[in-house]
Amino acid sequence: MKQLMLTLSLMFSIIACLASCDKDNLPLNNTEEMATDNTVKSNKVRIKIGASTFTATLLDNPTANAFKALLPLTINMKELNNNEKFFDFPKSLPTNSSVPASIQSGDLMMYGANTLVLFYKGFTTAYSYTKIGKIDDVTGLTAALGAGDVKVSFEINPTE
CATH class of the missing domain: 1.10.287 (Helix Hairpins)
Known part of the structure; x- marks a missing residue:
């Protein structure tokens, strides 16, 4: 791997x-x-969802670096719990999970070693995640992601 x-x-x-x-x-x-x-x-990633584009800042950790190594990437993210989209990678990424104080809209995390999660609503949780990064400005994120499954593209932001 x-x-x-x-x-x-x-x-x-x-x-x-x-x-x-x-x-x-x-x-x-x-x-x-x-x-x-x-x-x-670059620690900046461009995220395209339909006609909308967002910029996320990745953390400097092994999980974010492994994710960045997979880019560019276009995936079909599935809806879950009316607050997140997820995608299961075929192979594991390195993780260092912990229970976050709270989940915020725009958080990009790993659940387990192979499930990428993009949150579009905030809430508190008892589940453990590994933080990858966060969308800088979440204005329009919920509308862009919609109610069902959605195609999402991730790429290194060449302007950063």
């Missing part, structure tokens, strides 16, 4: 570097230089 994530991260770095460089300035045979592209180090 670790090698797969490293390989995916390296491939994304190479593609991002190729997309952002003109052909006369490409590094030759230097994948290490290409892997340090600043867009990969």
Whole structure:
């Protein structure tokens, strides 16, 4: 799993570097230089839901870093409890769960080791989650997510 994530991260770095460089300035045979592209180090993620776009700030922890290594990612998130959307990854991500003081609208978390959760309503809970990040401005989030399942795209925000 670790090698797969490293390989995916390296491939994304190479593609991002190729997309952002003109052909006369490409590094030759230097994948290490290409892997340090600043867009990969960004802690800002663009989240697209239908016609709406949100920016989230990821935390600096192993779970958020593993999630970031999977980007860009488009997934179908399922509705649960009229307060969250979730998606089950086929493989586990590293976690360090705890019971949060409360859940806030815009929280992006992992439930267990493979369930990504995007909350759109706040509440208190006794369940444990690993925090990944939070949407910076949740205005319009509930309307964008709607009442049922929804397609959500996550990508590194190249402007941050």
